[in-house]
Amino acid sequence: MADAAIAALHLAASPLLRPRAGAGLTLPARDALLLAWLAIEGPTPRARMAQLLWPESAPQAARNALRQRLFQLKKVAGIDLVAGQETLALADGVRHDLEDSDDVLAGLEPEPDTELADWLARQRQRRRERLRQSLAELATMAERSQDWADALGHARELLALDPLAEDAHRRLM
DSSP: OOOOOSEEEEOSSSOEEEESSSOOEEOOHHHHHHHHHHHHHOOEEHHHHHHHHOTTSOHHHHHHHHHHHHHHHHHHHSSOOEEOSSEEEEOTTEEESOSSOSOSSTTOOOOSSSHHHHHHHHHHHHHHHHHHHHHHHHHHHHHHTTOHHHHHHHHHHHHHHOTTOHHHHHHHO
16 A cells, blocks of 8 residues: 655745645745755765755765754654655655656756756756657647647747747747
8 A cells, every 4th residue: 555645745846845734835945955856866865965955065064954954844844854864865655746747946046056056957958858859749749630730839839948949940830
C-alpha cells in the first residue's frame, strides 16, 4: 500500500507547500531551492547541500545555516519535509509536482554565478526543450491529420516558447 501524502510541494511555479492539514504556505527561496534539488536529484549529502545553498560561507557556517533552515522549515510546516542526518532526502509522504512539469521554480532567481543557479538554468532548459519537442510532435500529428486549427495552435505555442526559432516560424507559415 502506498504511503498517504503528508504534504504536497508545488515547485513548478511559485513555490508553495500544502500540508495535508492546513493552508498553503509560500516557501522562501532557499527552502524552495533545497526542496526542488531533493525532489529532482534525490538524496544528497548534508555537507553538499549546505555548500550549494551557502557557497560563500565557510563549511561550518554553511552547515549551521542549513541546520537552522531545516529547523525553521519544520517549525513553519508543522512536519518534517526533509529526512536524514548525513544524507538528506524528501521525507516519506512528501509529494511534488516536478515529475512532468514544464518549469522549475518559475520566477525564482537564485544568486547569480553559483552552482545552484547553473543547475536551475539547466533544469529549466531541459524542460523547455522537452516542451518544445512535444509541441512540435503535436503540430506534426495535427498536420498529418489535416487538423489545421490544431496545427496552427501548436505552431503558435512553439513560437511563443521561442520567438527566434526559425523552425517555429516555418511551421507557422
